Amino acid sequence: MTISIDDLRADLSGRVLPGGSIVIEPHESAVADGALRANDDPHGVAHPLWFVIASLRGMGISVDDLCALAGQEPGDTLLFGSCEVVQDVPPEPGQGYVTTARVGEVGSRTIRDGSRLDSIEVVVELFHDQTPVGVVTSVYLFKRAERQ
Amino acid sequence: MNATAGSPLPCITVTDVRPDDIKLMALILRDPNPIHFDLDAVAAAGLGDRPVNQGGSTMAYVMNMLADWAGSRSAIRRISCSFRANVFAGDDVEVGGTVLEVRETDQGDLAECEVWADVVGGARAITGTASVLLPPGEG
Numbered sequence: 001m002t003i004s005i006d007d008l009r010a011d012l013s014g015r016v017l018p019g020g021s022i023v024i025e026p027h028e029s030a031v032a033d034g035a036l037r038a039n040d041d042p043h044g045v046a047h048p049l050w051f052v053i054a055s056l057r058g059m060g061i062s063v064d065d066l067c068a069l070a071g072q073e074p075g076d077t078l079l080f081g082s083c084e085v086v087q088d089v090p091p092e093p094g095q096g097y098v099t100t101a102r103v104g105e106v107g108s109r110t111i112r113d114g115s116r117l118d119s120i121e122v123v124v125e126l127f128h129d130q131t132p133v134g135v136v137t138s139v140y141l142f143k144r145a146e147r148q
Numbered sequence: 149m150n151a152t153a154g155s156p157l158p159c160i161t162v163t164d165v166r167p168d169d170i171k172l173m174a175l176i177l178r179d180p181n182p183i184h185f186d187l188d189a190v191a192a193a194g195l196g197d198r199p200v201n202q203g204g205s206t207m208a209y210v211m212n213m214l215a216d217w218a219g220s221r222s223a224i225r226r227i228s229c230s231f232r233a234n235v236f237a238g239d240d241v242e243v244g245g246t247v248l249e250v251r252e253t254d255q256g257d258l259a260e261c262e263v264w265a266d267v268v269g270g271a272r273a274i275t276g277t278a279s280v281l282l283p284p285g286e287g
Contacts, residue, residue, distance in 0.1 A: 032176050035169035036208040037162050041221045048215075048224050049208040056204075057178050064180060077193070078181070080203040084228035090221055 002144050003071030005108040005118065012069060012120060017101035018060025019124075024050055029093040045090035052083060054091070055124035055136035058099030066140065070120055075145030081119060082139045089133040091126075098127045104137065116144040149217060151247055151259050151282050159244035160213045161268065167199050167237040177202060201235040206273050210263050213243045218280050225258065229276035233267065240268035250282070257282040 029046050032038075038047050056063070067078055091097065104121035111117050124136045150156075167185075174184040182189030183200045190199060207229045215221045235241055245263035252258075258279050265274035 028176055031172055035166075035172040035176070036205060036212065037169075038208065038212050039216060041215065043220055043222060045221050047208060048211050048221055048227070049204060052204045052207070053177055062178075062180070080231050082228065082230040083204065083207060084226065085224075086226045087222075087224055 002073065002076075002116070005106075008071065008108075008118060008120075009106045012103045013106045015069075015103040017103065017122070019098070019100040020058040020060045021096060021098045022054045022057050023096040024054075024091055024093050026093040043090075044092070046093050048085060048087055048090065050091040051085045051087060051126065051134050051136050052138075054097055054099055054126055055101075055122070055138060058097070058124055058126070059101045059122060060099075066120070066122070067142075070118065070140070070142050072142060073145070077143040077145075079141040079143060080138070081141040084135075084137045086135045087133075089128065089131070091133065095128060097133065098130075100125050100127075111143075115146070118142045118144065149283075151250055151257070153247055153249050155247045157213060157217050157245040157247065157261060157263070159242055160209070160216065162209050162241045162243070165201050165235060165237050165239050165241060170199050170201055170205070170237060173202050173205050177204060195234065196236065198236040198238055201237065201239070203229075203231040203274075206231075206235050206241060206265050207276075209241055209243045210245075210265055210274060210276065210278070213245070214261070214263070214278055214280050219283055223281045223283075224278065225281055226279040227263070227276060228278070229263070229274045231274060233271035233273045235265075235267055235273050239270065241273065242266050242268050243274075245278070248277075253281075255281060256284060
């Protein structure tokens, strides 16, 4: 049986995730630039997508763990609903960043095909030498399969 | 650059999204979702016969467009994207946007923009907004 939205909210809203750290390895930065078809930056800063990469690698839990927390069952589909990046200081290749992470809002609605769509917001903040450099707010969607 | 309210941002087109690039980004993102590299999983999910590009990668194409326009990746102060449709390997993706307003801030003139990414001949994959710091003298 699909987890109820009340249980999901009670369990997840405001929950602090372990967070973590990431180093933007120069070779990974260069490979990502190529894969993303990005032009070189005149100041040599890393691609702003590294905030998103850091948010995924720096939640302190894997996407599979997040699915488990969301009560994902066979047939439920995970979707990336939205993502906001606030860049205060651009990331740089070779630098390390510490991340903190928490679950924000948890919501649910019924979509046009009648399916239940639950949303879980995850907020990841990045720091370099204890200075905040940016925030990523991602919303993961769980389209619940119909169950008897 | 034209940075007045209502002016379009210069579009760019990413041609022929490459399956190998999707695999590279799956590694870099630590994204284990098999729809990015396993065609059996793509078919099982009812998504056809081509790997699915990561939403973040399509968002990065929008960031590329903004950085090219403003002259630097550092100029992008905020970007918010909603993912509305899938992009598949082999697709061409056009990204663009419009300046909504320009306002003065402590750091300089900031352009608030509407942004989008479309599969050429297909659906709108991303809608969003962005705040971009303009080079001095461009506001």
